[in-house]
Amino acid sequence: MKKITKILMLSIFVITAIAFSKKKQKVLIIGDSISIGYTTFVKENLKEVAEVVHNPGNAQHTGKGLKNIENWIGDEQWDIIHFNWGLWDLCYRHPDSKVQGKRDKANGTITFSIEDYERNLRAIVKKIKQKSNAKLIFVTISYVPTEEAGRYVEDAIKYNKVARKVMQENDIEINDIYKVSKKIHQKHGKGNDDVHYTKKGYQELGKHISNFLEKKLR
16 A cells, blocks of 8 residues: 555656646746737747737837836746847837828928937836846847838947946846848848848748757756
């Protein structure tokens, strides 16, 4: 009887250990439409090891991030928070209310200057650290094609430089996707006047993001 009890207890222990070892980690992705596009593929790629969630809707610019970051994190115990801002911040939009939201780098106004972008990023990082103990990973701004209506190619490089400085000072790991996204965009972008990607492009971006995250989930 004692032997059977020991075997039964051992079996329960083994089953519990297996169940615990297979517990999925939780990943929160925060970002703009580019991140929305690749998140579907990241979810699929990592479905065996992680529960991947994107913040509700489009995180847009750092101004929106400052207002919503605490709600997006919520009370969930995230293992990784993989976040990005930039494409909206450096975007020029037409000041005329009749064409509100229209990208126009010739006649538009920049959403957030590089100084405001840096200031907002610092404030967001502070809020995230106060709210969560998750491992933080910042994703650089993706490629901006030369004919894009509301963004300058060189601004993406400048804003990325500032973002790297902020993240390095805060000991936050960086997933630098700029060069990778440029190569992918040249093959699978929606055109030289659009920062977005085809389905294949998002799939390729998702593969890169998944590979990066998988190493951090081990």
